Amino acid sequence: MRKEASLEQWKELYELGIELKGLEPWKDFWDMDLIVICPKGRKEPFFCSVMGKGGSCYGISVYSGYEGLKDFEMLTATEITGISSEYAMFEQNNLTCYLGDRDEVPPQQKKVIKELGLSFRGRGQWMYFLSFKRRYMPYTPDEDEVEELIRVYKGLAAAVREYRENDIPVDYESGECFWYIYHEKEQCWKSEIHGLPDDAGTEYPIVELEDEILKKKLQKRPLIDGELQLDFIYLNGGVKESGYDRPINPLLFMAVDGDSGMVITVEMMGPEDDEIDISLNFLVQFIEQYGRIKTVKARNAWIFSALEDLCEYCGINLVSENMPELEEAVENMKGYFDKRP
Known part of the structure; x- marks a missing residue:
């Protein structure tokens, strides 16, 4: 059963989203340069793709766990696999924040923006959030998804600052990624450099007719x-x-x-x-x-x-x-x- 997020939850999410917008992470990262966030108590990380460095379609997509990473890999490998980009797009499971025009914002989120007293002026400045699920149309996130984004964005904002302030030497071209991990023993966040799992791609097993x-x-x-x-x-x-x-x-x-x-x-x-x-x-x-x-x-x-x-x-x-x-x-x-x- 779907449960809508409260106005207070939306308020916290929009505050964090506006904070990330002000940081302009697309100045540092291409959409293929994944930022890996692993919050406290989380066994599998979140994989964040920042869009906009090319000068269009600004936003942040969050993929949950290694299954989410498989979706990202499928989307970026369409030229290799032959899968159409449209099919790969709608096979995604992710949560995405976009900066777009007013007429792109879902009516439900326009109402939230109005109730929060927020103002986004100009083309490409309106912030809105979409939940992508395989076989469904993109939709406004529910309560659990809003909470998940809040959790990720807290780590992501800190990660972007850490990356800049300490000039973290991540060589994305050689397969490295910037990981920002909460360590339970030390009770603190640490930045690390690791590659992605070798078996991240979607598996397509050969099926044999048993009869x-x-x-x-x-x-x-x-x-x-x-x-x-x-x-x-x-x-x-x-x-x-x-x-x-x-x-x-x-x-x-x-x-x-x-x-x-x-x-x-x-x-x-x-x-x-x-x-x-x-x-x-x-x-x-x-x-x-x-x-x-x-x-x-x-x-x-x-x-x-x-x-x-x-x-x-x-x-x-x-x-x-x-x-x-x-x-x-x-x-x-x-x-x-x-x-x-």
């Missing part, structure tokens, strides 16, 4: 010419459903005929649905009905994880390449949804 009878049945199906293009697409439009405390961001599984550009299937996934299951089930059913298609194209790592073993077993080429037919189908579909009243 040996089904596998042999699929392997005997005729080989047919043609090409399937598969992907996961976020619609980036909120859908309110009972039982959820924030709007869902619909995720679609889409299959397109690479030769004709015809859409074969579009399946809307719920927040609990699994990418591997839907990918594997689709290809199994397709082979059963039509045969072993010659080529399957994809760019999402979850699809490769789900289909690599089956494609190899059935002699299907599974490749990562451009999918212009699918891209066109996606644009047409999004255009249709945008025009709906």
Whole structure:
């Protein structure tokens, strides 16, 4: 059950946010230069990414624990993995403070700003906070998330000052990061220089179809010419459903005929649905009905994880390449949804 933060909690958060804004940490850190904050009693640290050194999109994103770090790594590795940047963005779990224009501030936070008597003048000066959760639209943080940001920002503000005052020699280009850790025994904060864990990236295990009878049945199906293009697409439009405390961001599984550009299937996934299951089930059913298609194209790592073993077993080429037919189908579909009243 969602519980809203009190006005006093918002007051403390905005005070800390304004303090960090005044420190202008983007003058010292690029968005890839993570600041690692480990407060008192915390087993896993928070990973903070500061945006704005490039001169646009000022803000601070906070990723919780090593699972959060995996989300950050996925977002920054889209060119390597082939996952679309839009998909990676909406797969994030983080808490982000933005400096934007007045019309970008969620109505609920405009009300909080007014009740607190705060004033942000000028374009790009309005401070607001968003909670990102996988499969959901960005939303105003709840009470627990506001408290989490308060806890992080107290350490982050001190860390930025420590970094400047002591000219901490962190070599980010070689993989080092600035860690600011609360030590229980000494009961004080200490700045340290460490790298990130080597296994921080998201794991994509190869899935094997366990039903040996089904596998042999699929392997005997005729080989047919043609090409399937598969992907996961976020619609980036909120859908309110009972039982959820924030709007869902619909995720679609889409299959397109690479030769004709015809859409074969579009399946809307719920927040609990699994990418591997839907990918594997689709290809199994397709082979059963039509045969072993010659080529399957994809760019999402979850699809490769789900289909690599089956494609190899059935002699299907599974490749990562451009999918212009699918891209066109996606644009047409999004255009249709945008025009709906």
